Amino acid sequence: MPLIVMCGYPCSGKTRRAHELREYFTKNTERQVHIVGDEDQGIDKNSVYADSQKEKNLRGSLRAEVERKVNRGDIVILDSLNYIKGYRYELFCLIKHTQTPHCLMYCLTSADVSTEWNKGREADSQYTQEILDALIQRFEAPDSRNRWDSPLFTIQQDDSLPFEAICDALFKRKAPPPNQSTQSQPLSSTNFLYELDKVTQDVLMAVLESQKTSVPGDLISIPGATEKIEFTRSLNMVELRKLRRQFISYTKMHPTENIGQIANMFVQYLNKSMH
Structure with a gap:
């Protein structure tokens, strides 16, 4: 399945955009669409993102779920923060291994907008201000010059999704080639x-x-x-x-x-x- 990686600050509209994508692909293609995200994991976000080991375990669980679902057929949308460059690289390696295309959807908001949207959520769905600020500070913005962040679609809050361009990226582009095996370096090297x-x-x-x-x-x-x-x-x-x-x-x-x-x-x- 082609993979769409959502990316952005907490409370930047990633889940809304993920559902817009699922609705579009369901109506306009015969492909199944699977959304994999934090909500499916039954986690307490503030507890998880305050603990580096718990957060690492969450990333591992999400990656494993993507790996189980991804193939060359339908579509997987990973709806999570995906704010660490190294983690996005791991996902890129995964899709190289399975020989399927991917793209990155960057929901771009300011820290002030994310804070405002967070306050508008139900109390049990909100991030604490401390956790929100910490995640925003740690965020590593995607860069289309990096092959693991490309193709990159940067979407601001009032933008319409470029569905046609996204379809081209997923269905008309060749998957990245797998890594070429190299000879082991002898110890005498x-x-x-x-x-x-x-x-x-x-x-x-x-x-x-x-x-x-x-x-x-x-x-x-x-x-x-x-x-x-x-x-x-x-x-x-x-x-x-x-x-x-x-x-x-x-x-x-x-x-x-x-x-x-x-x-x-x-x-x-x-x-x-x-x-």
Whole structure:
């Protein structure tokens, strides 16, 4: 199923637009339309988005549900914040694997408008102002220059949806090609060992520097990685060096096929070790 990824601030009209899309496709095509979103998960939004681990679990559940439904036939709409660039990249990798097109629907609003719309919701559906502000601050806007954010449709609150252009993106465009397999780097490869040492050291220094201004719950961007550090507590140099040595030892025994993924792998390793 072609995938439509909704994206935007909390209370920016994503769910309304998702239902407009479903209504259009139901009336004008013979394809089934599935909406996958936070509402289906039975969550307390304020509790989930205040806890980085709960939020990570939610993203994992949504991604798994999309993966179960996506194929080359009908349409899946992912109605969630999808505000993390690295997560949108994961979804892009998913559709590359299943060989189906996708597009991104960015519901663009100001922080003031989102706050106003949030206050207009039923009390049990509202975000607390603290959570709303935090999510807006953490939001990573899509950029059409990134292949995982393209094709990008930016929709403001009074815009009509460009249904014809969306159909072209989903049904007339070729799916992105799958990743080409590459040969494993042998342990004797000087380049592989050099990159392993250099990249892990760069990640280490970036974490140390970012910890100075981070608080638990922050997502720390790491140069060269699409994954982010889910900051839960500070790690001193001794702990970080120990984790780096462990990661290097493991990676030497299990060389990656793609040197460019070393940074992401190390970030994932650190995230697991910090929880």
